[in-house]
Amino acid sequence: DLAGDGIALMAFRSAVGKSALSWNASVSPCQWPGVGCERNRVVSLRLPGTGLIGQIPVGTLGNLSDVHTLSLRLNALSGSLPTDLARCTQLRNLYLQGNRFSGEVPAFLPSLSCLVRLDLADNNFSGSIPPALNNLTRIGTLYLQNNQITGEIPELDLPNLVQFNVSFNRLNGSIPVKLRGMPADSFVGMPLCGGPLGPCPGEAAPPAGNGGSSPSGGGSKLSGGAIAGIAISAVALFLIIVTIVFLFCRQKTDAMATKSMDTGAAKPPEVEVALTDKRVVDGVGAKGAAVAAAPTVSPAGTGSKKQLVFLRNAPRVYDLEDLLRASAEVLGKGTFGTAYKAVLETGLVVAVKRLRDVNMPEKEFKEKIDDIGMMDHPNLVPLQSYYHSNDEKLLVYDYMPLGSLSSLLHGNRGSGRTPLSWETRTSIAMAAARGIEYIHSTSRTASHGNIKSSNILLADTFDARVSDHGLAHLVGASATSNRIAGYRAPEVTDTRRISQKADVYSFGVVLLELLTGKAPAQALLNEDGVDLPRWVQSVVREEWTSEVFDLELLRYQSVEDEMVQMLQLGVNCTAQYPDRRPAMSVVVSTIEEIQRSSIAARRKDQQQVFDDDR
Numbered sequence: 001d002l003a004g005d006g007i008a009l010m011a012f013r014s015a016v017g018k019s020a021l022s023w024n025a026s027v028s029p030c031q032w033p034g035v036g037c038e039r040n041r042v043v044s045l046r047l048p049g050t051g052l053i054g055q056i057p058v059g060t061l062g063n064l065s066d067v068h069t070l071s072l073r074l075n076a077l078s079g080s081l082p083t084d085l086a087r088c089t090q091l092r093n094l095y096l097q098g099n100r101f102s103g104e105v106p107a108f109l110p111s112l113s114c115l116v117r118l119d120l121a122d123n124n125f126s127g128s129i130p131p132a133l134n135n136l137t138r139i140g141t142l143y144l145q146n147n148q149i150t151g152e153i154p155e156l157d158l159p160n161l162v163q164f165n166v167s168f169n170r171l172n173g174s175i176p177v178k179l180r181g182m183p184a185d186s187f188v189g190m191p192l193c194g195g196p197l198g199p200c201p202g203e204a205a206p207p208a209g210n211g212g213s214s215p216s217g218g219g220s221k222l223s224g225g226a227i228a229g230i231a232i233s234a235v236a237l238f239l240i241i242v243t244i245v246f247l248f249c250r251q252k253t254d255a256m257a258t259k260s261m262d263t264g265a266a267k268p269p270e271v272e273v274a275l276t277d278k279r280v281v282d283g284v285g286a287k288g289a290a291v292a293a294a295p296t297v298s299p300a301g302t303g304s305k306k307q308l309v310f311l312r313n314a315p316r317v318y319d320l321e322d323l324l325r326a327s328a329e330v331l332g333k334g335t336f337g338t339a340y341k342a343v344l345e346t347g348l349v350v351a352v353k354r355l356r357d358v359n360m361p362e363k364e365f366k367e368k369i370d371d372i373g374m375m376d377h378p379n380l381v382p383l384q385s386y387y388h389s390n391d392e393k394l395l396v397y398d399y400m401p402l403g404s405l406s407s408l409l410h411g412n413r414g415s416g417r418t419p420l421s422w423e424t425r426t427s428i429a430m431a432a433a434r435g436i437e438y439i440h441s442t443s444r445t446a447s448h449g450n451i452k453s454s455n456i457l458l459a460d461t462f463d464a465r466v467s468d469h470g471l472a473h474l475v476g477a478s479a480t481s482n483r484i485a486g487y488r489a490p491e492v493t494d495t496r497r498i499s500q501k502a503d504v505y506s507f508g509v510v511l512l513e514l515l516t517g518k519a520p521a522q523a524l525l526n527e528d529g530v531d532l533p534r535w536v537q538s539v540v541r542e543e544w545t546s547e548v549f550d551l552e553l554l555r556y557q558s559v560e561d562e563m564v565q566m567l568q569l570g571v572n573c574t575a576q577y578p579d580r581r582p583a584m585s586v587v588v589s590t591i592e593e594i595q596r597s598s599i600a601a602r603r604k605d606q607q608q609v610f611d612d613d614r
């Protein structure tokens with residue numbers, strides 16, 4: 001009954017939310033912020049980004065036998081999930097993304113047979129994906145990305161599944177047939193094969209024009225991707241209509257509730273409502289993950305308020321609450337934390353980085369951020385604002401709509417992608433080089449520390465900007481991952497000390513990546529531990545062949561000399577000894593020279609074609 005639900009909730013509060021939840025035991029649990037009731041039972045608990053911390057014990061949430069929605073996303077909850085959650089058999093929506101949960105993917109999940117949405121993304125879950133998830137016949141959204149899940153993906157056959165993501169785990173093997181219609185994004189960041197990632201060794205390539213998505217093929221005119229697209233749009237449309245009707249009804253009841261409430265009440269209801277609305281919308285959002293909330297700020301607006309701090313020239317057109325209310329999707333998980341795309345209610349789009357493992361005092365943090373804020377150059381991604389509390393550090397940047405050079409170069413190769421032209425590649429190299437040169441010009445020791453193709457972002461194809469400047473100093477350059485390893489200068493691997501010449505090395509790797517179309521991490525995996533610079537050198541040493549170049553560059557015969565000059569620059573930048581590498585200013589002027597002579601060569605070539613035609 002409701003009293004029992006209240007006791008369970010109070011036990012939950014004293015375990016993980018003592019300071020975060022202001023629940024008053026003298027009123028009905030149904031009036032507590034975040035708690036929803038129907039027919040005198042608790043049916044929903046929505047506490048996203050409220051600063052919950054610690055492990056949820058058995059005997060708390062497991063006692064809420066009627067609960068259908070549990071949203072605890074974006075908190076600091078840890079440990080394994082309480083096993084008695086298995087008793088919440090009415091659960092339809094379980095949002096636990098953005099916490100620190102660990103332990104195996106819970107074996108009881110398959111028994112929650114009413115589940116429609118399950119989001120465990122951005123945690124530390126390990127173990128394998130239970131094949132018994134096939135019991136979840138109603139499941140429409142299954143998000144497991146950014147965890148530590150191992151093994152192969154089981155043969156899932158879930159008829160209602162429309163949103164699925166297991167990217168950035170530690171899975172391997174081939175993508176099960178029934179999941180091959182899902183987009184490549186659902187599987188990236190791991191050595192998987194099949195479906196959108198291209199055929200597995202020994203498998204026939206799918207017929208051209210099929211997008212590789214539908215193994216059932218047949219005579220159907222629509223590709224699997226198109227059918228999935230239509231299905232997803234239909235479901236999304238349906239959910240949007242349901243949401244609008246729900247919000248409309250909700251507003252009416254809230255208006256009535258507000259009328260009957262004491263005007264001196266401490267919590268403005270509209271904030272709660274907006275947060276609630278967002279949760280509903282979450283299920284519709286493309287990726288369903290939301291932007292980080294700041295735990296020390298109570299969503300009800302009580303307590304001492306911490307605010308976003310804006311940097312020098314940034315327009316102050318939003319505040320922390322606007323950010324919390326924004327609809328958001330995960331862009332990716334990096335060395336320093338997770339990046340989100342957040343669309344504010346005003347339509348403004350920003351990128352939010354939620355930093356991990358930054359434990360410095362606020363004063364020091366502020367000083368370092370102010371250094372970042374001082375950097376102002378057209379080829380750097382501007383930092384707009386930041387937020388600092390003990391549990392949460394957020395950085396808000398301009399959103400770069402075309403994504404990273406890495407995804408532009410390596411994203412959907414083969415399936416209907418527009419090849420990157422030589423002109424675009426040289427412009428990007430030029431812009432990135434200027435951004436790095438600017439950083440180096442600010443002081444003799446200033447360096448970026450983490451140059452790589454996923455940190456070169458594009459506002460449009462010719463306007464590249466370097467991102468993440470200053471972060472290596474905030475977090476320390478010790479973070480190790482295979483993705484960075486391919487860019488790291490040999491002396492940095494040994495000494496862990498970043499420097500301008502180490503940036504030049506990393507930039508050289510980016511140049512080689514632009515020219516060869518090969519990702520350094522991929523080179524590391526495929527070529528028996530040989531990194532990209534050494535691979536290029538070994539090919540080049542034999543003869544200056546066109547074999548090193550990206551196949552997409554083969555049609556630029558007229559600029560072959562310039563391509564070779566750029567390759568030479570990449571090789572020089574990646575010299576083993578730092579003092580053999582050119583300074584960034586020299587790199588910039590060399591690229592300028594190459595760009596000028598490319599334009600001249602292309603003009604001459606076009607004139608030749610024109611003359612031949614006459």
Ligand SMILES: Nc1ncnc2c1ncn2[C@@H]1O[C@H](COP(=O)(O)OP(=O)(O)OP(=O)(O)O)[C@@H](O)[C@H]1O
Binds near residue numbers: 336338381454455
């Ligand atoms: N301002 C932005 N606009 C658009 N996309 C962004 C922005 N910032 C980051 N991203 C994208 O989000 C993803 C994650 O970025 P993030 O910087 O967190 O990780 P990373 O670049 O992969 O690694 P690292 O943390 O080492 O830099 C990347 O694919 C990046 O391209």
